[in-house]
Amino acid sequence: MSKDADVIVIGAGIVGAACAHALAQAGQRVLVLDDHRGGATAAGMGHLVVMDDNPAELALSHHSLEQWRGWVPHMPADCAWSACGTLWLAANAPEMDAALEKQARLQAYGVAAEMVSASALQALEPVLRKDLTGALKVPGDGLVYAPNAAQWLLNQYPQAIQVRQVAAVDVEEPRVRLSTGEWLKADAVVLASGIYATQICPELPIRPKKGQLLITDRYPGTVHHQLVELGYVTSAHHAQGPSVAFNVQPRPTGQLLIGSSRQFDDTSVDLDPHMLARMLQRAQHYLPGIGDLNAIRCWTGLRAATPDSLPILGAHPQRPHLWLAVGHEGLGITTAPGSAQILAALMTGATPPLDPAPYSATRFAELS
Numbered sequence: 001m002s003k004d005a006d007v008i009v010i011g012a013g014i015v016g017a018a019c020a021h022a023l024a025q026a027g028q029r030v031l032v033l034d035d036h037r038g039g040a041t042a043a044g045m046g047h048l049v050v051m052d053d054n055p056a057e058l059a060l061s062h063h064s065l066e067q068w069r070g071w072v073p074h075m076p077a078d079c080a081w082s083a084c085g086t087l088w089l090a091a092n093a094p095e096m097d098a099a100l101e102k103q104a105r106l107q108a109y110g111v112a113a114e115m116v117s118a119s120a121l122q123a124l125e126p127v128l129r130k131d132l133t134g135a136l137k138v139p140g141d142g143l144v145y146a147p148n149a150a151q152w153l154l155n156q157y158p159q160a161i162q163v164r165q166v167a168a169v170d171v172e173e174p175r176v177r178l179s180t181g182e183w184l185k186a187d188a189v190v191l192a193s194g195i196y197a198t199q200i201c202p203e204l205p206i207r208p209k210k211g212q213l214l215i216t217d218r219y220p221g222t223v224h225h226q227l228v229e230l231g232y233v234t235s236a237h238h239a240q241g242p243s244v245a246f247n248v249q250p251r252p253t254g255q256l257l258i259g260s261s262r263q264f265d266d267t268s269v270d271l272d273p274h275m276l277a278r279m280l281q282r283a284q285h286y287l288p289g290i291g292d293l294n295a296i297r298c299w300t301g302l303r304a305a306t307p308d309s310l311p312i313l314g315a316h317p318q319r320p321h322l323w324l325a326v327g328h329e330g331l332g333i334t335t336a337p338g339s340a341q342i343l344a345a346l347m348t349g350a351t352p353p354l355d356p357a358p359y360s361a362t363r364f365a366e367l368s
């Protein structure tokens, strides 16, 4: 049986697209399969943010943001890049201390981060509530429209990347069975199908974390930075139960994208009016005028969460020729470039740009 490509990538979300791009850059002929069922890439906020919950997350997000900045001058306008920066909002003295600690961690890593006083914060974002204590500004953060960025990545190497709209239903390394019954062959297969990766690899320790978003009509100039409450990390990232956190993004269209909520193990795409109400109350708590704005759409998306919130990148320990690029939770748009570089380097025998160990599948007992 002759092979159909050097590598088959299952999934054309931002992670699969970035993997295909990095593999093509490394000289591989890539076939990307996606059945258009949709995934987190089309549902996410598109915030490109340096996150520092732990050193591995900081390394991957920081490195990836540098890649994004390198891509920006070449991306078409519909990728909607904006260098908006992030304001991490402190509502009280303990959160101001947390902002200072965050600043120290980021600066130690070479990331620009400035403390903003209460009065300076009001000048930067006059619509915020007046009693905030201050903020940490991270000017290097930005945002993109991820579905178009994924398409742009897939278009970069037309000689090397081919895309087929079809469902993969099984992998018998290095072959992939399609919903049509056809088998495709390659030297290697990359699983980058987000939350659906467990349909092909049930042993993956990935759980869905549902999120809801709401977008307003166009109100240009209302908000200038991505605004996130400093409590976000504890209320949203470390919580095991349902949680909400204030997170508002100024889209380049002038619309405000309002998040965010997290619910474990809910795989329905239905809106949850109770969580949506909690999320909007949280938004109104920080932006008192937000209730007067016209909302035009609400939607949900499923983040693919691993137990430690880091992605799984590298060889499947028990399945030869199968490679994993999954579990990017709420940071996959940001970290897709670095994830793809690590994976492509491991697959082609090159030196990865970062130590790949923290992202290896072998950290999980069910995979080692």
Ligand SMILES: Cc1cc2nc3c(=O)[nH]c(=O)nc-3n(C[C@H](O)[C@H](O)[C@H](O)COP(=O)(O)OP(=O)(O)OC[C@H]3O[C@@H](n4cnc5c(N)ncnc54)[C@H](O)[C@@H]3O)c2cc1C
Residues within 6 Å of the ligand: 010, 011, 012, 013, 014, 015, 016, 017, 033, 034, 035, 036, 037, 038, 039, 040, 041, 042, 043, 044, 045, 046, 047, 048, 049, 166, 167, 168, 169, 192, 193, 194, 195, 196, 197, 210, 211, 212, 213, 300, 301, 302, 303, 304, 325, 326, 327, 328, 329, 330, 331, 332, 333, 334, 335
């Ligand atoms: C509400 C919300 C807000 C978010 N906000 C941000 C943010 O601001 N910043 C950030 O960095 N990240 C954010 N994220 C996370 C980010 O969206 C994800 O981490 C990222 O999109 C994951 O990309 P992916 O390519 O791994 O998966 P997906 O985007 O889910 O792509 C998987 C693809 O695989 C395809 N597929 C699945 N199974 C098969 C199959 N068997 N055969 C063929 N095709 C298949 C699907 O059609 C889909 O296109 C957010 C997520 C949510 C839900």
